[in-house]
Amino acid sequence: xxxxxxxxxxxxxxxxxxxxxxxxSIMSVFKGKTEIVELILTTLFAKGHVLLEDVPGTGKTVLAxxxxxxxxSSFSRIQCTPDLMPADxxxxxxxxxxxxxxxxxxxxxxxxxxxxxxxxRATPRTQSALLEAMAEGQVSVDGxxxxxxxxxxxxxxxxxxxxxxxxxxxxxxxxxxMMALSIGxxxxxxxxxxxxxxxxxxxxxxxxxxxxxxxxxxxxQNDVVDVHVERVVLEYILQLVNLTRAxxxxxxxxxxxxxxxxxxxxxxxxxxxxxxYVVPDDVKKLVPFVFxxxxxxxxxxxxxxxxNTEVISRILDQTPVPNYSAK
Numbered sequence: 172x173x174x175x176x177x178x179x180x181x182x183x184x185x186x187x188x189x190x191x192x193x194x195x196s197i198m199s200v201f202k203g204k205t206e207i208v209e210l211i212l213t214t215l216f217a218k219g220h221v222l223l224e225d226v227p228g229t230g231k232t233v234l235a236x237x238x239x240x241x242x243x244s245s246f247s248r249i250q251c252t253p254d255l256m257p258a259d260x261x262x263x264x265x266x267x268x269x270x271x272x273x274x275x276x277x278x279x280x281x282x283x284x285x286x287x288x289x290x291x292r293a294t295p296r297t298q299s300a301l302l303e304a305m306a307e308g309q310v311s312v313d314g315x316x317x318x319x320x321x322x323x324x325x326x327x328x329x330x331x332x333x334x335x336x337x338x339x340x341x342x343x344x345x346x347x348x349m350m351a352l353s354i355g356x357x358x359x360x361x362x363x364x365x366x367x368x369x370x371x372x373x374x375x376x377x378x379x380x381x382x383x384x385x386x387x388x389x390x391x392q393n394d395v396v397d398v399h400v401e402r403v404v405l406e407y408i409l410q411l412v413n414l415t416r417a418x419x420x421x422x423x424x425x426x427x428x429x430x431x432x433x434x435x436x437x438x439x440x441x442x443x444x445x446x447x448y449v450v451p452d453d454v455k456k457l458v459p460f461v462f463x464x465x466x467x468x469x470x471x472x473x474x475x476x477x478x479n480t481e482v483i484s485r486i487l488d489q490t491p492v493p494n495y496s497a498k
Contacts, residue, residue, distance in 0.1 A: 174397050182394035186216060187445035191383040196241035201234050203361030209443065210460060211326075216391050217439035218385065219349025219432060220305050220325040222290075222464060230365075235286040236376055237327045242388055245320065246282035247287030251293035253338075257300035261310040262317075275312060280304050283320045285383060287327040291337040298344055301325070305347040319400055322388045342423070342467070349432045350457075351464040354420045382387045390409050391442075398438035399448040403493045405450055408433055409456060409461045409493055414486050420477055423467040433461045451492045459483050 174182070190212045197208050211234070214221050223231050232248065239246035249260060262278035279285065280301070292296065306312050308319045310311070330337050345351075357365060409430060416424030425433075436457050437449045462483050472482070 176447075177242070179397055179399075182397060183442045183445060183447050185387075186394060186442040188388060189383050190216070190443040191242045194381050196379055197234065197237045200237050200379065201230055202364050203357045204230075204234075204354060207352060209236070210350060210352055210457075213436055213439045213443060213457070214349045215322070217349060217432075217435040218322075218394050218443065220327070220347065220393050221435065222327050222329060222345070222348040222351045223354060224328075224329045224351060225354050231326070231328050231354065232286060233376060234354070235284060238324075239284035239381055240376065240379040240381055240384060242284070242322075243383070244322070244385045244388075246284045246286070247277050247279035247282040247285045247375065248288060250291045250365055251287060251291075251297070253292060253294055255293050255295050255297050260297060260300045261304070261312055264313045264315075267345045273313070275317065277317070277355070278309060278310075278428055281317070283318060283322055283324065283376070285323075285325045289324060289330055289337075290327040291329045291340055293338065295338055295341060298338070298340065301327075302344065302347060309483075309484060310391065322385060324393060333439050339417075345464040346426060349436055350460040350466060352460060395435070395439045395442050398442050398446075399440065400434065401448065401495055403495050404437075404449050404451055404454065407490075407493050408437070408454055411454070411462075411486060411490060414490060415462065415483075418482065418486060420468055420472040420482050421466050422469040423460055425465045429465045431458060431462065451495055455492065458487060474482070 193212060194205070194208050198205065201208065211221055215238075225231060228303060235248070236246060242495050258278070260278050260280050262276050262281065264273040266272075267274050287301065304319060305325055306322070308321075308323055309316050310319065311317075329340065339398070356362075412425045412430045412433070415421055433454065437453045440453050441447075441449045459480065464477050466479055466482070468477055468479065470480065
């Protein structure tokens with residue numbers, strides 16, 4: 172059902188204000204990474220999931236916990252190891268001698284905010300246990316289906332490719348993540364602030380209070396889809412997608428699921444910036460983060476030293492940005 176212009180303005184204002192409150196809360200403990208926080212919230216409001224590729228100790232757990240505490244939602248952390256089993260993630264049915272029945276005991280995936288640490292240290296079998304949860308918002312155990320809570324947001328971390336004892340993520344798994352991000356190291360001033368904050372008896376994250384309810388997040392997620400995307404902007408999105416499929420350096424281009432992910436992310440990004448419409452600059456901003464894990468370069472391109480980032484940047488530079496200004 173189409174919403175009126177007044178209703179859309181009110182919804183977008185609420186989304187923008189909510190994002191500002193959450194970002195301010197997170198940034199009180201997660202210093203100097205404003206863009207990362209903004210992109211995380213963009214993904215959250217678009218009902219997506221995030222893959223972080225970073226070395227240990229850059230604040231991934233702090234970011235996830237701060238987000239969960241800011242939203243007043245349940246949080247769980249799954250530490251992946253080669254011996255982690257699918258049932259350790261989803262939960263399992265356990266026989267109750269008193270009732271003489273099997274009872275389902277939920278696993279850590281049954282939380283609103285889930286941090287899956289070092290995902291590529293888990294075996295492919297365990298990695299696949301996350302696919303249904305990420306795509307369908309549910310898990311299936313012993314023939315029964317269990318709905319995940321709303322909102323459901325998964326942040327997974329991946330070790331750098333040169334790390335030992337890892338299993339490459341299958342393409343189907345990568346494609347389930349809306350964005351792939353890298354936090355990186357803080358600058359000097361922010362790292363000083365981080366270290367000085369540790370002088371407290373309690374971790375600074377303990378001081379975070381919820382500033383928004385889970386119900387409000389679900390409202391934001393439902394309202395984001397009403398953000399307007401003009402035909403010329405949609406064509407720009409699809410032009411970039413098709414160029415990844417035709418580029419001579421790329422073996423596998425962006426899938427239709429990837430195109431949908433970019434479309435939804437742009438709607439969310441526009442709403443966070445208090446706009447009822449998407450502009451081409453939103454697309455250009457988000458393409459590197461949405462496309463990065465969705466393209467596979469040809470072997471000869473890799474031998475020449477090309478990277479996904481460089482190829483995506485070249486495609487963006489060579490594609491004319493359409494002229495569009497909302498009336």
